[in-house]
Amino acid sequence: MTLTWSRRRTLIAGLALIALTNAVALGGVAWNRSGEPESVLTLTQRELGLPYRRFGFDREGDGLELSLNWRVLTASAGELYNMDHYGTPEWLDRAKLASLGFDLSPRPDARRTARHYGRQLPREALVVLELDGPARQKALERAREREAKAAAGEAAGSGKKGSKIPGMSAAEQLRREETSNSRLFAVDVGLDAAELRAKYPDRARYTIVHANIRAHFERNQSGADRWTGYIQGLDNGTVNVPAEFRGAIGSVRHSAPYGGPVPEGVLPFQVTVAFGRRFEPWVVAAEAGAK
Numbered sequence: 001m002t003l004t005w006s007r008r009r010t011l012i013a014g015l016a017l018i019a020l021t022n023a024v025a026l027g028g029v030a031w032n033r034s035g036e037p038e039s040v041l042t043l044t045q046r047e048l049g050l051p052y053r054r055f056g057f058d059r060e061g062d063g064l065e066l067s068l069n070w071r072v073l074t075a076s077a078g079e080l081y082n083m084d085h086y087g088t089p090e091w092l093d094r095a096k097l098a099s100l101g102f103d104l105s106p107r108p109d110a111r112r113t114a115r116h117y118g119r120q121l122p123r124e125a126l127v128v129l130e131l132d133g134p135a136r137q138k139a140l141e142r143a144r145e146r147e148a149k150a151a152a153g154e155a156a157g158s159g160k161k162g163s164k165i166p167g168m169s170a171a172e173q174l175r176r177e178e179t180s181n182s183r184l185f186a187v188d189v190g191l192d193a194a195e196l197r198a199k200y201p202d203r204a205r206y207t208i209v210h211a212n213i214r215a216h217f218e219r220n221q222s223g224a225d226r227w228t229g230y231i232q233g234l235d236n237g238t239v240n241v242p243a244e245f246r247g248a249i250g251s252v253r254h255s256a257p258y259g260g261p262v263p264e265g266v267l268p269f270q271v272t273v274a275f276g277r278r279f280e281p282w283v284v285a286a287e288a289g290a291k
Contacts, residue, residue, distance in 0.1 A: 033282060037274035038197075039207040040284070041131050043068075044270050047184045048239075064241040064249065066271075068209075068234065068281070069182040073135055087230070088216070089186060094227035096189060100125050102215045104227055122212040122232050126279070128188040128200055129207050135185035143177040146170040186231055189213060193279075207275045210235035236280045239273055245286035 048066040075090040098104050100123050130136075150170035190196045193208055200206035212232040217225070241249060250267045272285040 033274075033276045035277065037203075037276055038279060039203040039275045041184075041204065041207055041273050041275075042270060043131070043184070043273055045268055046180060047131070047182045048271055048273075064246050065238050066241060066249075068129070068184065068237045068239070070129055070184045070186055070234070070237075071135075071139070071182050072186050072231065073138055088228040089231070091188060092213070092229040092231075097213075097215050097227060097229045100189065100191065100213055100229075102229075104215070120215055122214045124235075125189050125191060125211060125213050126193055126196055126208050127186050127211040127213075127231060127234070128190075128196055129209060130185050130187040130200070131205050131207075132183040133185070133187075133205055135187050136183045139181075139185075140177055143170075143174040147174040186211075189231075207279075207281075209237070209275070209279050209281075239281040239283055241271075241283050241286070245271070245283055248286040248288040250288060 047069050049069055050065075050067065072087055072089040074087040094104060102120065102123065147170040187206075188196065188199070189211070196208055211234045213229055214232050216228050216230065218228070249269050249271070268289055270287045271283055273281045274284050275281050
């Protein structure tokens with residue numbers, strides 16, 4: 001069947017649009033990787049994993065994309081999710097939210113205020129990720145305190161096990177914190193990359209990434225207002241692994257879902273990840289067997 005001129009023009013325009021889109025994308029990648037990287041982190045199987053399980057799709061010819069397993073420390077050491085990326089970071093308070101441009105003006109009653117904040121769209125910002133620094137040390141201290149409290153309760157015969165995740169003892173929490181949980185923590189947020197970098201100058205420990213931030217309002221039983229925020233997600237939280245580096249990563253293809261601890265049997269590896277001008281990551285080196 002012969003194409004009409006109109007259909008030909010449509011086909012040509014479509015192909016041209018695809019070519020232009022690819023050119024823009026490739027240009028963005030080239031710009032991001034030009035010059036010296038903004039930061040370079042050495043991550044392991046603790047900080048990198050599959051975004052989700054791919055049942056039935058782990059063929060050798062498939063591409064490999066890893067996620068950044070990042071975490072937050074919540075304001076309360078006893079909160080259930082102080083060990084992963086859920087929950088409210090202890091540093092993301094009202095003042096920080098106001099600096100990001102959120103409208104925090106009070107409402108006549110808590111119900112209207114809650115609806116108001118629930119309708120606010122997330123705001124784009126820059127989040128600082130810290131590798132194996134003070135935040136991780138604080139997480140270790142919390143896990144050790146929970147384990148010590150649980151052990152003391154058992155020794156005293158009180159039957160109290162201490163703060164625990166259902167199905168996981170305080171001793172197991174501590175073991176995971178020491179051996180398999182991610183050491184990568186979100187520690188700050190802002191709008192100016194230069195200001196954040198001046199505050200966190202170590203480019204081998206701190207990287208900056210784009211993220212979406214949401215505001216949350218609540219009023220407790222005593223009537224006190226509380227404004228908090230949480231990180232909805234990173235804009236570039238995954239990194240593609242080129243074919244030449246996939247052999248070093250090995251069994252990560254069968255690792256836990258995004259955000260989970262490293263399961264038993266996953267071989268250790270070490271990946272050097274660079275972050276460029278647009279704060280987007282890419283793999284520059286990989287090594288098997290690193291702890």
